[in-house]
Amino acid sequence: xxxxxxxxxxxxxxxxxxxxxxxxxxxxxxxxxxxxxxxxxxxxxxxxxxxxxxxxxxxxxxxxxxxxxxxxxxxxxxxxxxxxxxxxxxxxxxxxxxxxxxxxxxxxxxxxxxxxxxxxxxxxxxxxxxxxxxxxxxxxxxxxxxxxxxxxxxxxxxxxxxxxxxxxxxxxxxxxxxxxxxxxxxxxxxxxxxxxxxxxxxxxxxxxxxxxxxxxxxxxxxxxxxxxxxxxxxxxxxxxxxxxxxxxxxxxxxxxxxxxxxxxxxxxxxxxxxxxxxxxxxxxxxxxxxxxxxxxxxxxxxxxxxxxxxxxxxxxxxxxxxxxxxxxxx
Amino acid sequence: xxxxxxxxxxxxxxxxxxxxxxxxxxxxxxxxxxxxxxxxxxxxxxxxxxxxxxxxxxxxxxxxxxxxxxxxxxxxxxxxxxxxxxxxxxxxxxxxxxxxxxxxxxxxxxxxxxxxxxxxxxxxxxxxxxxxxxxxxxxxxxxxxxxxxxxxxxxxxxxxxxxxxxxxxxxxxxxxxxxxxxxxxxxxxxxxxxxxxxxxxxxxxxxxxxxxxxxxxxxxxxxxxxxxxxxxxxxxxxxxxxxxxxxxxxxxxxxxxxxxxxxxxxxxxxxxxxxxxxxxxxxxxxxxx
Numbered sequence: 001x002x003x004x005x006x007x008x009x010x011x012x013x014x015x016x017x018x019x020x021x022x023x024x025x026x027x028x029x030x031x032x033x034x035x036x037x038x039x040x041x042x043x044x045x046x047x048x049x050x051x052x053x054x055x056x057x058x059x060x061x062x063x064x065x066x067x068x069x070x071x072x073x074x075x076x077x078x079x080x081x082x083x084x085x086x087x088x089x090x091x092x093x094x095x096x097x098x099x100x101x102x103x104x105x106x107x108x109x110x111x112x113x114x115x116x117x118x119x120x121x122x123x124x125x126x127x128x129x130x131x132x133x134x135x136x137x138x139x140x141x142x143x144x145x146x147x148x149x150x151x152x153x154x155x156x157x158x159x160x161x162x163x164x165x166x167x168x169x170x171x172x173x174x175x176x177x178x179x180x181x182x183x184x185x186x187x188x189x190x191x192x193x194x195x196x197x198x199x200x201x202x203x204x205x206x207x208x209x210x211x212x213x214x215x216x217x218x219x220x221x222x223x224x225x226x227x228x229x230x231x232x233x234x235x236x237x238x239x240x241x242x243x244x245x246x247x248x249x250x251x252x253x254x255x256x257x258x259x260x261x262x263x264x265x266x267x268x269x270x271x272x273x274x275x276x277x278x279x280x281x282x283x284x285x286x287x288x289x290x291x292x293x294x295x296x297x298x299x300x301x302x303x304x305x306x307x308x309x310x311x312x313x314x315x316x317x318x319x320x321x322x323x324x325x326x327x328x329x330x
Numbered sequence: 331x332x333x334x335x336x337x338x339x340x341x342x343x344x345x346x347x348x349x350x351x352x353x354x355x356x357x358x359x360x361x362x363x364x365x366x367x368x369x370x371x372x373x374x375x376x377x378x379x380x381x382x383x384x385x386x387x388x389x390x391x392x393x394x395x396x397x398x399x400x401x402x403x404x405x406x407x408x409x410x411x412x413x414x415x416x417x418x419x420x421x422x423x424x425x426x427x428x429x430x431x432x433x434x435x436x437x438x439x440x441x442x443x444x445x446x447x448x449x450x451x452x453x454x455x456x457x458x459x460x461x462x463x464x465x466x467x468x469x470x471x472x473x474x475x476x477x478x479x480x481x482x483x484x485x486x487x488x489x490x491x492x493x494x495x496x497x498x499x500x501x502x503x504x505x506x507x508x509x510x511x512x513x514x515x516x517x518x519x520x521x522x523x524x525x526x527x528x529x530x531x532x533x534x535x536x537x538x539x540x541x542x543x544x545x546x547x548x549x550x551x552x553x554x555x556x557x558x559x560x561x562x563x564x565x566x567x568x569x570x571x572x573x574x575x576x577x578x579x580x581x582x583x584x585x586x587x588x589x590x591x592x593x594x595x596x597x598x599x600x601x602x603x604x605x606x607x608x609x610x611x612x613x614x615x616x617x618x619x
Contacts, residue, residue: 169596186515188457190596192431197598200582201423202575208424210601242410244613280411282607284461288514291459293603 013038013069018074019052019113027052027079038069047187050321051080056119062090063127073107073115075142080114080198080224082324088123088151091130097164098129100243105134114143114224117322118310120327121149121214124163134166139175145316146170147306147328148192151299152206152213161325166193170219172289186287189217210295211278214302218292224319229290231313236283240271246312266312277301304330353613356410381487382534388482389530390543392550395409396473396522401466402555402617403429403548404606409559411605418556418570422549423579430583431598432457433467433523434541435590440527441540448503450524452517453592460607464519466619471522475501478529486532493532500525541584549576555617 007310015034022028026045029052034040039057056071063069075081091101115136124130136144148170148187172187188299209215220229246253259266273279278297284288294303307328310316316324388394403425409416436454440447456466478497486494500518505515523544530540553567562570570576587595597603609619 053398125571167594167596169594178412184515185453188453188593188596189459190457190594191600192594192596192598193600194598196429196432197586201427201587203423208427208599208601212601215600239611241613242407242608242611280601280604280608282458282460282604283466284607286459286461286464287456293460293600293607295604297603 010286011070012036013067015040015069015071015080017071017073018053018076019074019079019081021079024051025214027081029054030076034071037063037067039114040070040071041123047311050319051082051114051116051324053082053084053321053323054281056083056085061087062092062123063101064092065094065101067101068283069103071103071105073105074105075109075113075115077111080320082116082320083119084324085119086293088120091122091124091128091163091166093125093127094129094164100129100131101254102279103133105132106137107140107220108136108137109144110142111139113139114145114222114319116145116316116324118145118147118316118324118327121151121216121302122166122168123151123153124166126157126159126162127154129164129165130163130167131165133171134169135171136174137173137175139223140237141223143173143224144219144229145225145320146219147216148219149214149216149302149306150193152209155213155299161193161209163193164195167191170217171218172221186221187219187289187291189291190220191215191217193213209295212295214299215295216293216302216306218294218306219289220291223288225290225315227315228310228313229285232290232292232309233285235267235309236281238267274305277305279305281305300330303328335347335392371418376528385482385533386532386539386543387528387533389533389535389547392547392554393446394474395477396470398458398470398547398551399554400617401470401551401619402559403466404602404609405406405552405555406559406615406617407605407609409561410612411608418561419552422552422570422576425552426545426549426579428597428602430587430594431544431590434544434583434587435592435595436521436523436546437527438537438541438587438590440524441535441537444528445492447496447500447524447528448518450592451500451519451521452515452524454521455515455519457555457595458521460603462609463603463606464619467521467523468519473505474522474525474529475504475520478525479564482529487534490532490534493528496528496530498530518524538584541588542580545580545583549580559616566594575613602608 012035015038016031017029017040018031020030020078026049028045029042032042034039037058039059041055041057043053094101121163138144148168150166150168153163168191170189171185173183173185175183193205195205197209215296278295281292281294283292294302295306296305309330310325310328316327405421408421436450440450458467479501482495504518504520507518526544527540550571553570556562557564557567606619
């Protein structure tokens with residue numbers, strides 16, 4: 001098959017990763033190349049490694065105004081890849097609003113292959129201008145677990161959605177089953193946060209964020225993450241009704257709580273925590289994908305919420321290995 | 331008028347002043363004349379414009395039976411999530427900004443090119459990633475398509491037969507897709523935005539009118555929902571609707587999205603997605619969204 005990606009990676013910020021099944025079993029890197037300011041690190045594989053692991057890094061831990069990263073990844077048939085980061089991706093201020101900092105990611109996932117992208121959140125600083133585009137091209141029975149999240153900035157320095165622009169686009173395409181057949185757009189998740197755009201309805205951007213410190217989207221598709229998708233849908237359906245009241249007597253409540261299963265006890269603790277920490281979330285089954293949206297009043301609360309959900313269900317750790325979850329560990 | 335090739339700014343300014351004073355003088359003479367005779371506006375029979383004006387009134391009427399009264403676009407959920415501090419004044423700008431950034435580009439694109447209706451509908455379907463929001467958009471879109479087929483189609487403006495075929499093909503495709511349910515993504519779903527844009531184009535509304543009516547209808551539906559949810563009374567509702575604030579916001583939103591390509595349409599107020607998505611969790615509901 002002819003690779004749809006350009007061969008050369010001679011431009012600044014360009015990178016390329018190719019993952020394939022190793023003859024002895026397991027996934028390994030066929031190609032890994034990158035140019036400043038992008039940096040890719042893959043720890044040497046261990047015997048029990050479940051998926052190829054790559055750290056997406058940038059020199060200095062962030063992107064300076066005007067930096068552009070352009071990474072293309074190909075995960076060949078049957079192999080699997082997990083992508084993580086080391087700390088928030090900081091987006092530094094732009095010298096002027098027309099200097100754009102950008103990250104582009106294109107991932108091609110072949111038949112029976114799987115990708116897990118669970119990075120740390122993007123942290124855009126005051127006056128930064130950022131655009132992120134992530135396009136996933138999935139073959140039949142390919143799997144994807146994608147987390148995309150953004151924070152208010154440096155909360156400790158008083159930043160509260162103080163950047164100029166942040167746009168994030170995630171697209172999931174399916175490949176036609178035969179060569180030459182046109183792919184189809186399944187999901188397009190766009191977030192456009194913009195100071196000027198929000199001023200037009202008379203509100204500073206921070207007022208439209210309703211005191212949330214982090215917003216995230218989790219997109220799941222394919223056989224590997226199907227149980228995880230079902231788990232989120234079931235947990236969402238089991239959420240307590242808003243505005244309902246418990247008319248049972250105290251004794252009955254206590255009696256019933258003793259009889260609850262381990263899952264029910266876990267769920268009730270999680271729901272208490274969600275209420276305490278100001279976590280709102282919803283899940284939807286859309287065009288063969290499960291999409292979870294969440295917001296939290298603090299970044300750490302958001303991290304521990306999504307982490308505890310992924311750990312509890314367990315299939316990410318089982319399939320990709322514990323290292324895939326390192327950025328969402330509370 | 332002949333003017334020197336390199337007239338200075340001052341000369342042009344004085345020329346404008348002169349022309350303005352002559353205009354004012356002529357206006358004064360006209361008003362003196364008409365106040366002495368019987369004031370009357372001559373009846374001018376309108377030909378081509380009348381049909382589009384007629385449809386403008388029909389499509390902007392809150393009695394248009396697309397069932398928008400059944401939806402609150404997250405208002406009910408917003409009120410339930412923020413019991414202590416839920417004011418309509420907080421919700422309206424958030425909802426307008428979010429509705430404009432997600433949907434208005436599709437309305438404009440369908441008006442500009444009604445032939446791309448099916449493709450736009452599919453693209454919008456990929457972008458509305460919330461069960462409740464999809465339900466609201468598709469229910470109203472299908473109702474609008476029925477109104478077109480059962481009511482509007484028979485009084486087509488002359489010359490729009492080709493465009494009408496687009497809608498006929500669209501509803502044939504929709505019927506076929508509904509029959510073979512089971513596929514994960516049907517080719518068309520009939521979302522409200524693109525259908526509204528295409529139908530407005532066919533009945534002769536301008537792009538600007540279409541965008542304004544679309545946004546105003548959203549505001550009307552929200553305010554009507556607020557009245558029924560007992561947030562305020564009908565006079566306050568009309569006051570809000572008539573307010574300059576609402577007009578300014580609608581115009582600003584239309585201007586903001588005027589050149590937005592549909593690929594760049596998206597959510598500008600993420601919390602609205604959460605409120606709308608969590609509408610299903612409300613213990614008691616009077617609306618469908």
